[in-house]
Amino acid sequence: LNWLLLAANPFTPVDQEYLFEARQMQALSFAVHIPIVCFGIAFPAFVLLLEGMWMRTGDPLYRTIAKRWSKVMLALFAVGVVTGTILSFELGLLWPNFMATFGEVFGLGFTLEAFSFFVEAIFIAIYVYGWDRLSPRAHFLSGIPVVIAGFTGSLMVITVNAWMNNPTGFTLEGGRVSDVRPLEALFGNDYLWHELVHMYVAGFIVAGFLTAAVYAFAWLRGRRDRYRRVALVVPLTVAALAAPVQIVVGDWAARSVAREQPTKLAAFEGLYETEEGAPVHLGGWYDGDEVRYGIPLPRLLSLLSFHDPSARVEGLEEVPATERPPVNVVRVAFQTMVGIGFFLAGISAVYLFVWLKRKRLPRSSWFYRAIVAAGPLSVVALIAGWVTTEVGRQPWVVYDHMRTEEAVTGASGIPIGYATLVIVYACLLAAIVWILLRLARAPVEIQSGPSGVAPLAAGAVPPDAEEQR
Amino acid sequence: VTLAELPLVLMLVGLTAYAVLGGADFGAAFWQLGARGEQGGALRQHAYRAMGPVWEANHVWLIFVLVICWTAYPEVFASIFSTLTVPLFIAAIGIILRGTAYAIHAGTAREIERRAVDRIFSISSVLTPFALGTVVGAIAFGRVPVGNAQGDLLSSWLNASSFAIGFLAVATGAYVAAVYLAGDGARAGREDLASAFRTRALGAGVITGAIALVALLVVHSDGGRVGERLLEWPAIAAVASSAAAGLFTIEVARRSRFEAARYGASAAVAFVIVGWALAQRPELLPGLTVDEAAAGRAVLLATVVGVAIGALVLIPSLVLLFGLVLRGRFDEEAGDTDGLASHSQRPTRMSLLTLAVGAGAVGLMLTLIFDGGAILGLGIVGLFAFVGLASIAIVSDATSSSEE
Numbered sequence: 078l079n080w081l082l083l084a085a086n087p088f089t090p091v092d093q094e095y096l097f098e099a100r101q102m103q104a105l106s107f108a109v110h111i112p113i114v115c116f117g118i119a120f121p122a123f124v125l126l127l128e129g130m131w132m133r134t135g136d137p138l139y140r141t142i143a144k145r146w147s148k149v150m151l152a153l154f155a156v157g158v159v160t161g162t163i164l165s166f167e168l169g170l171l172w173p174n175f176m177a178t179f180g181e182v183f184g185l186g187f188t189l190e191a192f193s194f195f196v197e198a199i200f201i202a203i204y205v206y207g208w209d210r211l212s213p214r215a216h217f218l219s220g221i222p223v224v225i226a227g228f229t230g231s232l233m234v235i236t237v238n239a240w241m242n243n244p245t246g247f248t249l250e251g252g253r254v255s256d257v258r259p260l261e262a263l264f265g266n267d268y269l270w271h272e273l274v275h276m277y278v279a280g281f282i283v284a285g286f287l288t289a290a291v292y293a294f295a296w297l298r299g300r301r302d303r304y305r306r307v308a309l310v311v312p313l314t315v316a317a318l319a320a321p322v323q324i325v326v327g328d329w330a331a332r333s334v335a336r337e338q339p340t341k342l343a344a345f346e347g348l349y350e351t352e353e354g355a356p357v358h359l360g361g362w363y364d365g366d367e368v369r370y371g372i373p374l375p376r377l378l379s380l381l382s383f384h385d386p387s388a389r390v391e392g393l394e395e396v397p398a399t400e401r402p403p404v405n406v407v408r409v410a411f412q413t414m415v416g417i418g419f420f421l422a423g424i425s426a427v428y429l430f431v432w433l434k435r436k437r438l439p440r441s442s443w444f445y446r447a448i449v450a451a452g453p454l455s456v457v458a459l460i461a462g463w464v465t466t467e468v469g470r471q472p473w474v475v476y477d478h479m480r481t482e483e484a485v486t487g488a489s490g491i492p493i494g495y496a497t498l499v500i501v502y503a504c505l506l507a508a509i510v511w512i513l514l515r516l517a518r519a520p521v522e523i524q525s526g527p528s529g530v531a532p533l534a535a536g537a538v539p540p541d542a543e544e545q546r
Numbered sequence: 547v548t549l550a551e552l553p554l555v556l557m558l559v560g561l562t563a564y565a566v567l568g569g570a571d572f573g574a575a576f577w578q579l580g581a582r583g584e585q586g587g588a589l590r591q592h593a594y595r596a597m598g599p600v601w602e603a604n605h606v607w608l609i610f611v612l613v614i615c616w617t618a619y620p621e622v623f624a625s626i627f628s629t630l631t632v633p634l635f636i637a638a639i640g641i642i643l644r645g646t647a648y649a650i651h652a653g654t655a656r657e658i659e660r661r662a663v664d665r666i667f668s669i670s671s672v673l674t675p676f677a678l679g680t681v682v683g684a685i686a687f688g689r690v691p692v693g694n695a696q697g698d699l700l701s702s703w704l705n706a707s708s709f710a711i712g713f714l715a716v717a718t719g720a721y722v723a724a725v726y727l728a729g730d731g732a733r734a735g736r737e738d739l740a741s742a743f744r745t746r747a748l749g750a751g752v753i754t755g756a757i758a759l760v761a762l763l764v765v766h767s768d769g770g771r772v773g774e775r776l777l778e779w780p781a782i783a784a785v786a787s788s789a790a791a792g793l794f795t796i797e798v799a800r801r802s803r804f805e806a807a808r809y810g811a812s813a814a815v816a817f818v819i820v821g822w823a824l825a826q827r828p829e830l831l832p833g834l835t836v837d838e839a840a841a842g843r844a845v846l847l848a849t850v851v852g853v854a855i856g857a858l859v860l861i862p863s864l865v866l867l868f869g870l871v872l873r874g875r876f877d878e879e880a881g882d883t884d885g886l887a888s889h890s891q892r893p894t895r896m897s898l899l900t901l902a903v904g905a906g907a908v909g910l911m912l913t914l915i916f917d918g919g920a921i922l923g924l925g926i927v928g929l930f931a932f933v934g935l936a937s938i939a940i941v942s943d944a945t946s947s948s949e950e
Contacts, residue, residue, distance in 0.1 A: 087621070087625075087692050087693030087694065087696065088621065088624060088693060088694050089694075091694055091695070126937065126938065126941065130941070130942055130945070133942075134942075134946075139945075148652070152649045152650070152652070152653075153649075154602065155602060155645050155648055155649040156645060156646060156649050158602050158605055158606075158645055159641050159642050159644070159645030159646065160642070161609075162605070162608065162609060162638070162641050163638050163641070163642060165609060165612050165613070166612075166627070166634060166635075166637075166638045167638075168616070168627075169612075169616070169623055169624060169626070169627025169628070169634075170627050170628070170631055170634060170635060170638075173623075173624035173625070173627055173628035173694050173695070174624065174694055176616050176620055176623055176624045176627070177620050177621045177623070177624035177625070177694070178620070179620070180616040180617060180620030180623060180624070180841075181617055181618070181620050181841030181842065181845045182845075184613060184614075184616050184617025184618070184620070184841075184845070184849070185617060185845070185848050185849060185852055187613040187616070187617065188613050188614060188617055188849055188852050188853065188856075189852055189856065190613070191606060191609050191610045191613050191856070192853075192856030192859060192860055194606050194609060195603060195606045195610075195856075195860050195863070195864075196859060196860070196863055198602035198603040198605075198606055199603045199863045199864065199866070199867045200863070201602070202598075202599035202600065202602065202603065202867060203599070203866065203867060203870065206598065206599045206870075206876045207870075207876070210875055210876060211875075222863075254842075255842065256842070257841065257842045257844055257845050258844060259844060259845050259848045260848065267918055270918075270922075270923070270926075274926050278933075281933070303945075306945065307945040310940075310941055310944045310945050311941050311945070314936075314937050314940045314941050314944065315933065315937045315941075318932065318933040318936050318937055318940075319933050322906075322929045322932065322933055325909075325910055325913050325914065325929065326913070326926070326929070328913075328914065329913055329922070332917055333917075333918070336917070384914075429940075432940060432944060436943070438944070486628045486631070486694060486695055487628065487694045487695035487696075488628055488629075488631040488695040488699060489699065490631070490632070490699070494631075494635055497635075497639065498639075501639055501642055501643070502642075504646070505642060505646050508646045508649070508650050509646075509649075509650075511650065511653070512649060512650040512652075512653040515650075515653035515655070516653060
């Protein structure tokens with residue numbers, strides 16, 4: 078059988094003129110899909126929290142919000158289904174050599190993900206179509222598989238990304254893999270857990286701050302009824318608790334990167350020379366040797382990476398120039414993510430402090446303006462985080478085993494596909510914004526259940542609202 | 547069936563499910579295309595309602611087929627996607643437009659919006675199965691060589707045989723959908739809808755049969771291996787069974803026995819796929835047999851076991867969903883559920899918050915000190931518990947009606 082393995086490999090690297098466009102096309106598809114995934118992770122939990130509170134207190138307001146949000150959840154899930162499908166198509170359309178060579182190593186992760194996806198699709202339908210048609214308990218229970226599938230789905234997809242960053246579980250000979258150990262490749266990987274937790278927590282932060290931003294905006298416009306207060310407090314509380322936790326998780330992630338992908342870590346900082354007691358520079362620009370115009374914080378990189386202020390940190394010089402990622406892209410993305418992360422944790426601290434001290438929401442308009450900004454900023458941090466890890470892995474698609482240019486398709490026409498996708502996704506985003514505005518404008522009717530209907534004037538401002546300023 | 551062939555069997559099962567269930571969703575949108583006037587509005591709403599709870603689950607079958615393909619036969623997946631880039635990209639765009647149109651149709655208020663969204667939905671629902679059909683045709687008729695984009699980007703699928711399969715895919719979806727929608731209409735007590743879709747089912751059944759016959763002739767004259775072997779034993783048995791199932795469906799639909807027609811139509815589609823598989827066996831792509839294409843033993847085993855475990859979760863879930871849909875539980879505007887009695891709020895908030903802070907503190911310590919392993923995992927669980935418990939404590943206090 079050996080002669081067969083060594084026979085000419087039909088998946089040898091090709092010369093692709095539009096490699097950069099292919100990468101941009103893939104990146105665009107991720108950037109559209111990942112924020113929607115955050116809603117798949119967190120929104121079912123928000124909705125169930127509200128429904129659980131309705132079951133506990135009997136207050137119909139909770140049920141009303143839960144029911145309205147579940148419609149948003151279904152619409153976003155539908156969009157997530159199709160944007161996720163595009164990603165799986167693109168794996169083959171753009172990176173056939175990667176798939177042909179390594180598909181069998183990580184494929185199991187996606188196979189299991191398909192089942193997670195099935196469960197999510199089935200129970201989200203039962204949940205959303207089951208309002209008023211299932212008993213309250215059965216209805217609540219039907220939402221739980223959706224929350225679990227949000228976690229297992231992330232787990233399975235991240236097993237694959239973690240494997241690309243830290244590939245194990247196979248032997249590579251003459252461009253072909255053998256002795257594949259799929260379970261080891263996917264689950265025996267040190268890299269999996271911090272990536273998974275970092276992304277899962279990010280899901281709650283992004284969905285939480287984006288949703289809170291909508292209602293903080295309404296607060297600023299003077300719409301401060303109880304409906305909007307509850308709708309603000311639920312996502313904001315979860316996000317405000319998750320944001321500080323994310324800093325701890327990020328510290329763990331950085332230590333793992335330092336251990337497994339020293340070159341990526343060096344790119345975070347722009348560290349050329351291997352150093353003991355390496356610093357961090359805030360801002361500035363990497364010019365090929367060092368960071369210029371940044372504010373140096375001595376020994377911080379060693380401290381953060383190894384929890385030891387004089388630890389040795391490997392610089393970019395350790396690998397040939399052709400094996401280094403584009404440092405400034407990675408570095409700016411990393412600092413953007415971390416900077417926004419601390420901003421989010423800061424406003425979270427304000428919110429939690431005011432609540433613990435005074436048992437009320439903050440009253441300053443600046444707090445609500447900050448929440449309005451936090452929504453989009455959290456998405457920026459999310460994308461910046463993925464740029465950090467994905468561009469930081471370059472020039473490799475499979476770290477240390479296959480370069481991105483070896484993976485690309487030999488087909489022509491990538492620019493046409495890229496341009497088409499840009500237009501289609503622009504329309505998609507416009508459509509999402511449109512449907513969310515439509516759903517938000519539907520008049521609020523507080524329903525205690527199918528029987529009793531108690532209308533509430535949604536736009537009405539409680540008489541004391543203006544005095545609160 | 548060998549271990550190397552087992553994932554292929556799973557793919558064919560998935561493909562059949564997608565052709566029958568997903569195909570019916572495409573077909574439902576096809577019937578919206580020509581629906582005009584007041585009755586047209588009712589037809590359109592009926593089609594949307596019938597696919598409402600199930601279309602996402604139906605769509606996942608496509609993902610299922612793709613992931614099994616790239617796990618078990620990675621070179622086949624890579625060859626198909628790099629050569630048939632154009633029709634697959636068209637299908638991908640169709641899928642985006644279709645999903646988006648579906649997601650936003652509920653928000654349409656004015657007639658002009660509704661018509662625009664319906665039109666995008668219908669056109670993309672015809673384009674997508676057609677493009678996927680041409681892909682199947684190109685694979686079946688040996689136009690995808692092994693390798694990275696080794697086949698012709700255009701002539702591989704722009705040919706009579708591929709188009710015949712594309713038309714067949716669209717017609718089959720329309721036919722299956724009409725049968726299903728007639729059944730749904732009868733179940734909902736809407737005799738007008740049942741009869742409208744019965745007429746469509748009969749017409750589409752005859753037309754689909756005719757397209758299938760023409761496709762068989764086109765494919766046969768194409769001169770390829772599959773075309774010839776479709777009319778030889780054992781594939782011919784499947785082709786004949788498909789024809790018989792098709793005739794059976796038309797006959798029972800004529801008598802308005804839609805449940806029987808539902809299964810007959812599904813069987814007709816399934817037998818076409820079985821026939822294709824039998825005719826093409828044992829080669830997946832020209833010169834590449836299933837055995838040669840298959841991944842290593844450990845991977846095949848893991849895939850099959852993974853699917854078996856997944857099926858333990860999936861099958862009861864699907865039974866539950868389709869049970870609820872087919873029994874009409876999602877039809878009525880409101881059912882009879884008991885409202886909830888108001889409970890007094892239990893005074894556990896502060897202790898919940900204390901517990902949360904405790905879990906958070908332990909989690910923080912463990913996560914910062916350890917670099918990996920089970921103890922760090924415990925720390926993460928502690929941090930999750932902190933977020934979850936504290937959320938419940940703060941939210942239930944900060945939103946209670948007595949506050950402010």
